[in-house]
Amino acid sequence: MIRNTVAALADLGEGLRRWPLWLALAGDDMRQRYRRTVFGLLWITISYAAFVGALTLVFGQLSPEPLSWFVVYVAVGFLAWQFINASVVDGCQVFVNSENWLTGMRLPHSVFIFQSVARECLVLGYSALVALAVMLMAGHALTPMALMALPALAAFIVNAVFAHMLFGVAATRFRDLSQVIQAVMRVLFFLTPLVWTAEQVGGLRGWLWWNPFTYFVDIFRAPIVDGVFPAHSWAVVAAITAGMAVVSLTVFTAFRRRLTLWL
Amino acid sequence: MPHIRLSDVSFRYPVYSATVAAGEGAGAGAAITAVKGRRYVQALHDVSFELRQGDRLALIGRNGSGKSTLLRILAGIYDPAEGEAEVEGRIGALLDIGAGMRVEATGERNIYLRGLIDGLGPKAAQARIPEIAAFADLGDYIRLPVRSYSDGMIMRLNFALATASQPEVLLLDEWIGAGDKAFALKAHARMQSLVDQAGVMVLASHNPDFVRLTCNKALWLDRGHMRAFGPVGAILDAYLAA
Secondary structure, eight states: HHHHHHHHHHHHHHHHHHHHHHHHHHHHHHHHTTOOOSSSTTHHHHHHHHHHHHHHHHHHTTTTSHHHHHHHHHHHHHHHHHHHHHHHHHHHHHHTHHHHHHHSOOOOHHHHHHHHHHHHHHHHHHEEEEEEHHHHHHTOOOOHHHGHHHHHHHHHHHHHHHHHHHHHHHHHOOOOHHHHHHHHHHHHHHHHSSSSGGGGGGGGGHHTTTHHHHHHHHHHHHHTTTTTOHHHHHHHHHHHHHHHHHHHHHHHHGGGOOOOOOO | OOOEEEEEEEEEEEEOOTTTBBBSSSSOOOEEEEETTEEEEEEEEEEEEEOOOOOOEEEEEESSSSSHHHHHTTTTSSOOOOEEEEEEEOEEEOOTTTTTTTTTTTTEEEEHEEEEEEEHHHHHHHHHHHHHHHHHTOOGGGGGGGGSSSSHHHHHHHHHHHHTTSSEEEEEEEEGGGGGGHHHHHHHHHHHHHHHHEEEEEEEEOOOOHHHOSSSSSEEEEETEEEEEEEEEHHHHHHHHO
């Protein structure tokens, strides 16, 4: 058990040290996705803008808030959601997608985790351009508190790595899990305050705080949109992160060696 | 000093398909066993042998006898379920025809990526491109996506990649089939020089002439069991006579 834990931690450490490799692979993934398109990676930005625009048009009608505030709320909140969603959904596929590498050569398994998370960060970067443009156009004033979104981003990345370790292993063994998680995430998009505000939902408000993603979105969005530090949400995120660390490391440690047999 | 020592290595793959029953099949492939209601392919049974520097081992045996599984254990991709596998030395492995390659990327890009995989920095990985491209000898194709290559061309590139970082333990799986005559000679010379520099080589092959020419030892696998291990001539004769 201790030997396996040391080996799993060594896998993560060695994987981190291979940063030139996983950065290059992540870059190649992106270029490949938009290969021979005219706009290339800008498609991420374009489709993000279109989606935020549509969400604002539809749900802005239902919101009591002014549209200039609501559009910023949606553009920033969906940025967080897109990353969270990708880290869970891509996390399920991380080892399945790298099958011919995992069975063909010896590399730390974590290389593929970092490759996937790096790719999600790139998508976040290109989408963030839209959020910035929206804030400029809406005349949104940022306070110094907005910098507190950066530690939130760090928390996202750490949790994304844990999610890949946990769901990557579990969904390689149980292939249905990937489908289940996709379906759940699609529902959670509507059950997380992204296109509506917590104040808006009345009787459901009590239930809302059972959704862990509410807190994750809050620690990123609140400093930027409202200029406040959501201490309560941070406490919840810290607790979830600690829990994820324990569970994901346990699963990764226990099944890492068997992973290649499940591919 | 590079060496390989296997003691009583057994290995089995889990089977997740519901349609096979346990039992010794009549065709190619290892026996399917059932342990506590789960089914496994028992790929290797108590395999033990030792190789020292300069040894060139041929794995022979019919399809599904465990050759590729054994190579993957030596490469550190699979951990043996039972027994110990001790492999000393820097490993260069060529197991699947396109292993560790991105087919959408160009040959040059793949050479660069393999440099990073081998632990080089970006600059050193870049610097290695001309030398490896020259050995693979693919002309302008080196600047085209690997997707446009034939199997033989992929093989040439992958052989050049697997042997680029002066591996001390070279593991090759059936690769000889896809190269043309000229490349086979060139590859043979490089393998020889690697082994001459105090390396160890293990290759799986169905080509008796090639095995006789290249190897000094042979391991005959039969449904995952060691049928015979020893000097290449005697083992190969026995295998061909069976």
